[in-house]
Amino acid sequence: xxxxxxxxxxxxxxxxxxxxxxxxxxxxxxxxxxxxxxxxxxxxxxxxxxxxxxxxxxxxxxxxxxxxxxxxxxxxxxxxxxxxxxxxxxxxxxxxxxxxxxxxxxxxxxxxxxxxxxxxxxxxxxxxxxxxxxxxxxxxxxxxxxxxxxxxxxxxxxxxxxxxxxxxxxxxxxxxxxxxxxxxxxxxxxxxxxxxxxxxxxxxxxxxxxxxxxxxxxxxxxxxxxxxxxxxxxxxxxxxxxxxxxxxxxxxxxxxxxxxxxxxxxxxxxxxxxxxxxxxxxxxxxxxxxxxxxxxxxxxxxxxxxx
Amino acid sequence: xxxxxxxxxxxxxxxxxxxxxxxxxxxxxxxxxxxxxxxxxxxxxxxxxxxxxxxxxxxxxxxxxxxxxxxxxxxxxxxxxxxxxxxxxxxxxxxxxxxxxxxxxxxxxxxxxxxxxxxxxxxxxxxxxxxxxxxxxxx
Numbered sequence: 001x002x003x004x005x006x007x008x009x010x011x012x013x014x015x016x017x018x019x020x021x022x023x024x025x026x027x028x029x030x031x032x033x034x035x036x037x038x039x040x041x042x043x044x045x046x047x048x049x050x051x052x053x054x055x056x057x058x059x060x061x062x063x064x065x066x067x068x069x070x071x072x073x074x075x076x077x078x079x080x081x082x083x084x085x086x087x088x089x090x091x092x093x094x095x096x097x098x099x100x101x102x103x104x105x106x107x108x109x110x111x112x113x114x115x116x117x118x119x120x121x122x123x124x125x126x127x128x129x130x131x132x133x134x135x136x137x138x139x140x141x142x143x144x145x146x147x148x149x150x151x152x153x154x155x156x157x158x159x160x161x162x163x164x165x166x167x168x169x170x171x172x173x174x175x176x177x178x179x180x181x182x183x184x185x186x187x188x189x190x191x192x193x194x195x196x197x198x199x200x201x202x203x204x205x206x207x208x209x210x211x212x213x214x215x216x217x218x219x220x221x222x223x224x225x226x227x228x229x230x231x232x233x234x235x236x237x238x239x240x241x242x243x244x245x246x247x248x249x250x251x252x253x254x255x256x257x258x259x260x261x262x263x264x265x266x267x268x269x270x271x272x273x274x275x276x277x278x279x280x281x282x283x284x285x286x287x288x289x290x291x292x293x294x295x296x297x298x299x300x301x302x303x304x305x306x307x
Numbered sequence: 308x309x310x311x312x313x314x315x316x317x318x319x320x321x322x323x324x325x326x327x328x329x330x331x332x333x334x335x336x337x338x339x340x341x342x343x344x345x346x347x348x349x350x351x352x353x354x355x356x357x358x359x360x361x362x363x364x365x366x367x368x369x370x371x372x373x374x375x376x377x378x379x380x381x382x383x384x385x386x387x388x389x390x391x392x393x394x395x396x397x398x399x400x401x402x403x404x405x406x407x408x409x410x411x412x413x414x415x416x417x418x419x420x421x422x423x424x425x426x427x428x429x430x431x432x433x434x435x436x437x438x439x440x441x442x443x444x445x446x
Binding site: 083084085102103104105106107109110124125126127192196 | 410412413414415416417418420421428429437438439440441442443
């Protein structure tokens with residue numbers, strides 16, 4: 001049974017197929033409105049999430065399917081001590097496909113190993129969140145029309161940001177990609193990402209602390225939040241936090257067709273004054289996420305022979 | 308020092324000096340009621356110094372564990388006082404139930420009955436990662 005735990009579970013060719021399906025859904029939503037009639041998606045969210053969960057639910061409804069869910073992790077069987085494996089086996093009896101978020105890393109793999117229906121990882125702690133990366137990829141594809149020959153800047157918390165590592169992994173498989181990694185010293189991309197992904201695939205990259213200096217080279221700017229709790233002392237946080245807040249002034253030297261992405265939620269790292277800039281794509285990303293989740297649900301249900 | 312020769316059993320040779328005790332523990336040899344000799348820091352022409360483990364019993368040995376701890380080691384199987392077979396050791400692609408993941412955020416930290424599985428991700432640098440959370444193996 002095929003499940004999606006990590007973005008690398010999908011080959012570039014499969015990502016291409018999902019993008020094509022998503023774009024077809026955008027062009028002709030009526031064609032897909034009954035594709036999952038009579039099928040059920042179970043959303044198992046063991047930690048709070050509003051947007052990802054609603055995105056999955058909206059995706060299934062727009063495919064004509066139904067959604068079953070649990071009220072909250074506190075009221076679930078997990079609170080009584082049921083294992084993830086048992087929960088996955090039980091929910092497989094009720095649903096045709098499962099989208100699961102869990103605070104522990106690797107929980108989605110455990111569910112996939114035990115479920116009898118496809119499992120989509122909707123976030124397993126700080127580990128993977130492949131459908132966010134699919135949303136990022138569709139946004140890049142819709143804005144740029146390609147995945148090759150791009151200079152992609154990542155800014156903010158590059159150490160703990162799972163969306164950053166995942167998108168670096170996904171984009172490293174295309175030719176002509178260059179990365180600019182913009183972060184405070186404390187939050188640089190971990191060495192294993194540089195070694196296992198960038199150096200192994202001979203991907204050119206530069207590391208800098210200077211967002212404005214890097215700006216003119218970028219085709220894509222992927223912003224993330226610098227969180228206070230990631231710093232050892234408040235002084236460092238206060239010193240650095242404003243350097244990584246995107247404002248219209250900092251965009252002065254950016255390319256006119258650069259795209260600004262952010263996995264959201266945003267706190268203050270992108271000024272609301274940037275929202276009206278045509279280069280701001282972060283709300284489009286949210287919508288693209290729903291389309292890619294629709295495409296992924298369709299793909300997995302087809303592969304499982306359910307539709 | 309006098310260590311008797313082995314009639315039926317194993318000589319694990321060419322163990323990197325200092326790894327003998329770790330191998331002894333991971334192979335579970337401490338739990339066995341058989342004669343075992345751990346010889347540490349022996350002079351070796353090839354390696355400078357090495358460790359050797361001699362097991363005087365024909366018991367099953369998990370070669371994957373040896374491959375994980377020290378892929379340069381060799382295993383000599385002794386039958387009726389004679390060298391019956393010399394095995395070269397390979398690093399296993401996966402390692403089942405040998406070490407535990409030390410990442411407190413890993414699902415295996417709360418669901419302790421899950422099988423502990425590590426996958427070889429970098430042969431050159433001998434890096435194994437937990438299949439659940441991808442944390443690098445430590446032992």
